[in-house]
Amino acid sequence: MKAYLKEIKFPSIKHTYIQDITDQINEAIKKAKVEDGFVVVNTKHTTLGVLWNEIAEPNLLQDILRHTLLCVPEDKRSHRASNGWEHPTADYLHRCQDNPLCNEVDEDYNAGSHIRALTYSHPSVTVPVRNGKLELGKYQQVALFEFDGRDGSGKNPIRQRTAQIWIYPLEEIVELG
16 A cells, blocks of 8 residues: 655644644645545644634634633743743653653653643544545634743754654445445
8 A cells, every 4th residue: 555644744843722623634635646545644743733623713713721720730840931821830750851762852740741642632643535635524624733832941952743644545435335
């Protein structure tokens, strides 16, 4: 089976936001010349998720962002909480450098970001492709949900993010009546 891969790489300098990537996915499908199949959108990070939802309505996005930040508190020790954070905070145990696989200087406390990612997003979504584009409902888009972007201040590096678009063509679709 032939598959196609497009990677989206970007610096993520804003803490929490939702970024619509529907057009980028459809462009990749067009470039791959795939008429029918599936797309798997995958994130390579534990605090960056994927959504398949209504993204175009700005007030809904604000409601989603506000809800996630109110329902899952930020660690009191985090860089954000010490700089005028307006949302709830809590005492967590996690610290980025506790992970023995961590090979970067990162002294922030981001347990809340991990919990938000687990609660409000997915590490990947699979979306059908039909007639050369994503087969989405009227109000649906595919988006990345960032929970732990960094602005580079203090000892916390700017997050370099990678999302993958895997495109799997099908030879034919047989519709069942």
